[in-house]
Amino acid sequence: MRIALDAMGSDECPVPDVTGAILAAREFGDTILLVGDKNRINQEIAKHNTKALQLDVIHTNEAIFMTDKPGIVGKSKPTSSMHIGMKLVKDGDADAFVTAGNTGAAMAIATLFTLRRIPGVKRPALSSVIRVSNDRSIVLLDIGANADSKTEWLLQFAVMGKIYAANGLGLTNPRVALLANGEEEEKGNQLIHETHALLKDMDLNFIGNIEPKDMLAGLADVIVCDGFVGNITIKSFEAMGSTLFNLLRSEIKQDPLAMVGGLLAQNAFRRVYRKVDPFEVGGAPLLGVNGVVIIGHGRSNAKAIKNAIRQARLAVNGGLIHAIETGLKNVSQINKESDM
């Protein structure tokens, strides 16, 4: 498999990006195409033993920053590492593209300039794979691509999310739920009410509304919401998680007895941290664009980049793009028939 990686993606690029690529090439045996500034990439590569690894460097002299406006980078930076990396996928020179860069820019460049949408997709969605307490992973989408969403988009998010959970994460008949302010059918806002009514009649293993608590308990596999709610939900999880870890650290530091206790318990702490660490997943796909694109966190370290590459190869091996195209066709077929 050939995976293109945005070497200029993460906040600390190209260090974690190149190191992660090396880890991935070593562990998975794939060819990694490192897209970005060749001097800086080669400088990083030189620090490692990369003999026998399949690493190619594709030079570009432009990179996208976190501060770049998604609405203009497609035109203003036509040879960015994102643009070139996605073009490799579009032209069949790579099987997938992975970036820890500007998410909005990635969505815009994929949708409007390079890969474009899978036929039938109304709006691509940004997904997040979250590890939940019982070591399962769940998919939450949309987490930010569509702040205002329509019912028919949410229905497609449900279909695409379910296919990704099956073909990318290997879950059997994933359970689909709608994120809401209560599990009862009458809970939700108007968008959720309308979507709920339609999802009930679709063959999607829809289990109804779900609250954040049951979501983190792994009671559904695919959780659907609009991009505004999804983004705030994921950021609320992150905010509370880091707040608690920081509070614990600072309280323990102020108390010599607790310091000793903290040292004795540090392996337990580490196991907890690993369970909730988003870098163990690494990234999640832009669902609906016509090619596998995995987006990682800007703060990705090398492990996160390696794991994002793992998500890319799972999606490619699962035939994600073809499955979404077929799945959406079937749904629109059913909808047409039921309209008659």
Add this chain to the structure above:
Amino acid sequence: MRIALDAMGSDECPVPDVTGAILAAREFGDTILLVGDKNRINQEIAKHNTKALQLDVIHTNEAIFMTDKPGIVGKSKPTSSMHIGMKLVKDGDADAFVTAGNTGAAMAIATLFTLRRIPGVKRPALSSVIRVSNDRSIVLLDIGANADSKTEWLLQFAVMGKIYAANGLGLTNPRVALLANGEEEEKGNQLIHETHALLKDMDLNFIGNIEPKDMLAGLADVIVCDGFVGNITIKSFEAMGSTLFNLLRSEIKQDPLAMVGGLLAQNAFRRVYRKVDPFEVGGAPLLGVNGVVIIGHGRSNAKAIKNAIRQARLAVNGGLIHAIETGLKNVSQINKESDM
């Protein structure tokens, strides 16, 4: 001061409710009117030394359960402890009402059957007071009363939230923000965009959009959102908090060395827990109804009930209801003038 308490409110009622009332009467010296089943209330009172405390029992033979539908309880249970308790406030026989019962029912009974709205209020909102890491409290609203909200309602939530932060929590010139998926002005959904544009021109110390992370860091005092988003946000905080504490507990239990460490660090743990424990606040008001009504969590313990009563007396002492009426008049005056 005379505070009416729903003795049949909490999940374990009337035990925590009555015990909390006794703690409050002892600490604050107020008269607490315990509304509910007099036999069960007196049975609880008999377990404590209540000499010299001002406790009155107001008997009702109906109570509202968490499973009751808010839409019908106002009519189907006209003598519930909530109904009677709010009527005491309406009739001037109590200064405030506190309940740990069914939130939706409390909102319906307050708005449609007893206290009704403060003149000028379009929609009452449910607020939450959250303690943040630096020991400050912030107000989040709406957290569930209005799943679909309009711009003009959100503007009123901002005004009411700011007044509560000043007159109930004692904050000086509270900073108002909109909960959004990014702090930049262009972030948000359509509702947030429209509200943002109008809030900028109001004299509210509006500081812009805020993300969950900065909210928990205490960078704003009043955070405004629609009831659907607010409810999911608060539930996401709670879900991640309890998930992490449970994970830590279970990992520590499985590891003898960590068990010892956990014991040594237990005071630090307790301090962290206390910092994020919602029971330290106890409850938050229904903002916009014409009387002080404080809603606590269904799982309230006695400490939470006592602290909810504390919130009630702070709001009464701060002249909350009058301040909201005046505040909304001033805003609608300004809006009218700017329309001319």
